[in-house]
Amino acid sequence: MHSRLQLYLWMAVLLMLGLGAAAYKHWELGFPLVPGKTQTVWTVEARIEFEGTDRPVKASLNLPDDTENLVVVESVAASPGYGFELMKSKEHEVRGVWSARQSKDTQTLYYKTNVYRGKGKPPEEPKKKPKPADKPVFTEPKATAANALLEDAYRHSADAETLAIRMIEQLNAEKPEDNVRILLQGIKGRSQKNQLTVELLRSAEIPVRLLRGIELTDIGRRQNLQELIELYNGDQWIAIDPRSGELGLSETFLPWQRGDQWLMQVEGGKDSSLSFSVIANERAGRNVAILLGREEQAGIVDFSLFTLPVEVQNTFSILLLIPIGALVVVILRNLVGIRTSGTFMPILIALAFLQTTLFVGIVLFVVVVGVGLMIRGYLSRLNLLLVPRLAAVLIVVIGLYVALSIIGFKMGLMGVLSVTYFPMIIIAWTIERMSVLWEEEGAREVMIQGGGSLLTAILAHLVMTERHVAYLFFAFPELLFVVLAIILAIGQYTGYRLSELRRFEPLTRY
Amino acid sequence: MFRIATPGKLKRAGISGMNRRNVEYIAQNNPRHHFPRVDDKLVTKQLALHGGIAVPTLLGVVKYTGQIKRLPKFLEPLEQFVIKPSKGSSGKGIIVIVGRDGERFVKSSGKTMTFHDISRHINNILSGLFSLGGRPDVAMIEEMVRFADVFENFTYEGVPDIRVIVYKGYPVMAMARLSTSASDGKANLHQGAIGVGLDISTGRALHAVQNARPVEYHPDTGARLKDIVVPQWDELIRLAANCHDVTELGYLGADIVLDKERGPLIIELNARPGLAIQVANGSGLKPRIEKIEHEIRGQLRRLSSEERAAWSLQAFNYGESEEDTG
Structure with missing residues (x-):
């Protein structure tokens, strides 16, 4: 009974810690409990990496601009050992410049900023009307084709915008005309095609420039910059999407670089690379201000997850879901009495479902494990030792991934490609364990445990992806103490499991 | 036919669930460093020989x-x-x-x-x-065990054995496990073997189940399961009680076979015995374990295995009355 007393004490402490901190953050600091009535705040992070060369280094990055719909605020350039300053170029572009006397090995520089919806101040354009750039020179037969295309576009349009739209439609037509086909010869990829569009518009004496930026609705790590084309219609610059011909900036497009400016420049370093990541935080609109206002006073906020670099935040928003998955497993196994194959295997499967989506994930899991079991059934006839056998199963699993991906791709089933998100070591172990189970206990037991695992994974997935749950644990990570307290309580539960009400039912009839 | 009992009903029947087995019976009575004594049969055998326990x-x-x-x-x-x-x-x-x-x-x-x-x-x-x-x-x-004839008609192909649960040295509950064609000659209850609850004071069959449902006759041999009476029962119970002294495990499953000449022999010990024995006996472990706890609290000295076996042989003598009410 002594251990039980200790347990109660720990539970009380954990509950007080977890609920206390959460309550303080909620009432004193204004962290909302539900993600409802929210405003999306995107945290965008640019990450520069390069190899230092022991010489003084200066890295500069063009910074994002406000638009009519977006406000860029709270920029942080977190990079120890570097001086950081903002510089305004002649073209009114703002650049961030990091500098240091010496740099060695791999250096990482972060630029992090928050973007809100709201009316922002786009950068001022020079008063002077822009002059059209020099006409590009095409070689034959492209020159003739370009002329024909321009003529066609000119005839079917009224002004610069409609001309551009017409031309983009022609360039992107599913069955391009002969002229277009000639022009597109040797053009590979979106970027080169955009360059061609720019050159063609310049031939028509329209001032144009490229606009690179981030579509904020694409959330995740390693985002690429998207390219738009801006043209001057005699009055102002207007963006046009070179893929669809749509005019104007989308509400969530964050411009990062215009025209011929450098996006990034590293002097004194080599092998530089730039990557972007976007994370969307749902913050209650009313509370955004409170949160920011208190940031400097309250230590607890200073130590919140929101202050970490975005990539790390992304990782934690997933890591924090794992304890919830563990709680689901504990409840299903110890209170409900569902049997699973491998204790925490269902959590890993549930995490894989995050990437594959639920339905596709279930189908893929059943196919991979099913086919794996069949092949493993043959392997067991060869009487292999444990470790070589496991290794063989692992190779079979990877082979299955490859086969599924290729077949799925050829059949146009893109969802199948996400099969690689299933952790293969775990899948291999699952197949091995189920196969042994099959030989020792029969197919029925395999169905029970396999079905139990899948059911647990599905339930864990549903709980983990619930918007309120995910938000709550990211905003209040101290609630993990509460989860721990609940798990400790279940750990000492000696009552019946739900399944035992059925199992031992015959015993109540004597 | 899908019936479900309420927790209250199970509690009144004295049933112990898996959670209670894991938290109270195993975790509190079986120190993990003693597990190798039963998980490794060679170690078990050497311990048994030292402790005077009959083994093949x-x-x-x-x-x-x-x-x-x-x-x-x-x-x-x-x-x-x-x-x-x-x-x-x-x-x-x-x-x-x-x-x-x-x-x-x-x-x-x-x-x-x-x-x-x-x-x-x-x-x-x-x-x-x-x-x-x-x-x-x-x-x-x-050495091969020469199985006694008692079970001849009651088993199909496989080896019949008797599982006795021993709590803190006191035999608590016993059952015989009989293989069937459905269990493929194996004596595992969840694979379709028959579990026959045995009266701990006499070794008589009380009640038999297959797949958790009552059965009266062996499906393959047609023998009436209630006719089973295990001979040399007192000796078998003493043997089971003695297993506690050599393993120092407080919740123990002893698997015993009957040899024609040598009588009961221990073939395997188990530190995590399951709960199917309750279903085979048609009664719960909990009141019996509480009775043992009560008995131990009232003792002035530790009893020998013979004394504990003797206590168990008379303490759980309610097989007859169970049949009357059933």
């Missing part, structure tokens, strides 16, 4: 592949023997040789194998094919 005689142990060379000479005088992995579980990897057919060895199933087959099997044992987690193992060669 150990004829030899193969520890290294190199020793297989000396095996033909060793096996020559043996007509019947059993090869088993020391760390195997649920009967995996056990070969029973009942005789010779010229150069070949005859298994209990009637099939034959060559010496080459045997040495390959032993190699598999040594490399851990049958042990938990694939750990390296040793192969034990034992």
Whole structure:
């Protein structure tokens, strides 16, 4: 009974810690409990990496601009050992410049900023009307084709915008005309095609420039910059999407670089690379201000997850879901009495479902494990030792991934490609364990445990992806103490499991 | 027919659930560092011999592949023997040789194998094919048990054994496990073997279940299961009680077979015995365990295994009254 007393004490402490901190953050600091009535705040992070060369280094990055719909605020350039300053170029572009006397090995520089919806101040354009750039020179037969295309576009349009739209439609037509086909010869990829569009518009004496930026609705790590084309219609610059011909900036497009400016420049370093990541935080609109206002006073906020670099935040928003998955497993196994194959295997499967989506994930899991079991059934006839056998199963699993991906791709089933998100070591172990189970206990037991695992994974997935749950644990990570307290309580539960009400039912009839 | 009991009903019936078994019976009574005493049959056997517990005689142990060379000479005088992995579980990897057919060895199933087959099997044992987690193992060669006739009509192919649960040295509950064609000759209840609850004071059958449902006759042999009376019962209970002294495990499952000449023998001990025994007995473990706890609290000294067995033989003598109310 002594251990039980200790347990109660720990539970009380954990509950007080977890609920206390959460309550303080909620009432004193204004962290909302539900993600409802929210405003999306995107945290965008640019990450520069390069190899230092022991010489003084200066890295500069063009910074994002406000638009009519977006406000860029709270920029942080977190990079120890570097001086950081903002510089305004002649073209009114703002650049961030990091500098240091010496740099060695791999250096990482972060630029992090928050973007809100709201009316922002786009950068001022020079008063002077822009002059059209020099006409590009095409070689034959492209020159003739370009002329024909321009003529066609000119005839079917009224002004610069409609001309551009017409031309983009022609360039992107599913069955391009002969002229277009000639022009597109040797053009590979979106970027080169955009360059061609720019050159063609310049031939028509329209001032144009490229606009690179981030579509904020694409959330995740390693985002690429998207390219738009801006043209001057005699009055102002207007963006046009070179893929669809749509005019104007989308509400969530964050411009990062215009025209011929450098996006990034590293002097004194080599092998530089730039990557972007976007994370969307749902913050209650009313509370955004409170949160920011208190940031400097309250230590607890200073130590919140929101202050970490975005990539790390992304990782934690997933890591924090794992304890919830563990709680689901504990409840299903110890209170409900569902049997699973491998204790925490269902959590890993549930995490894989995050990437594959639920339905596709279930189908893929059943196919991979099913086919794996069949092949493993043959392997067991060869009487292999444990470790070589496991290794063989692992190779079979990877082979299955490859086969599924290729077949799925050829059949146009893109969802199948996400099969690689299933952790293969775990899948291999699952197949091995189920196969042994099959030989020792029969197919029925395999169905029970396999079905139990899948059911647990599905339930864990549903709980983990619930918007309120995910938000709550990211905003209040101290609630993990509460989860721990609940798990400790279940750990000492000696009552019946739900399944035992059925199992031992015959015993109540004597 | 899908019936469900309320927790209250199960509680009144004194049923212990898996959570109680894990938290109270196993975690509080079975120190983990004593588990190897029962998980490794060779260790169990050595402990048993020291503690005066009857076990099938150990004829030899193969520890290294190199020793297989000396095996033909060793096996020559043996007509019947059993090869088993020391760390195997649920009967995996056990070969029973009942005789010779010229150069070949005859298994209990009637099939034959060559010496080459045997040495390959032993190699598999040594490399851990049958042990938990694939750990390296040793192969034990034992004398074959000559099963007593009592169970002759009550079992199909497999080996009948008696499971006794021993709580803090006191035998609590017992059942016989009889294989059927449905269980493929195995004595595992969840694979369709029959569990026969035995009166702990007399060794008489109380009640029998197959797949958790009551049965009256053995489905393969047609024998009436209630007719089972296990002979040498007092001796068997004393043997079970004694297992506690050598293993120091407070919640223990002793698997016992009856040899024609030597009487009850321990073939395996289990530190995590399951709860199906409650279903076979038609009653719960909890009141009996509470009765033992109460008895222990009232004692001035630790009782010997004989005294504990004697106590158990009279303490749980309510088999008759159960039948009356049922």
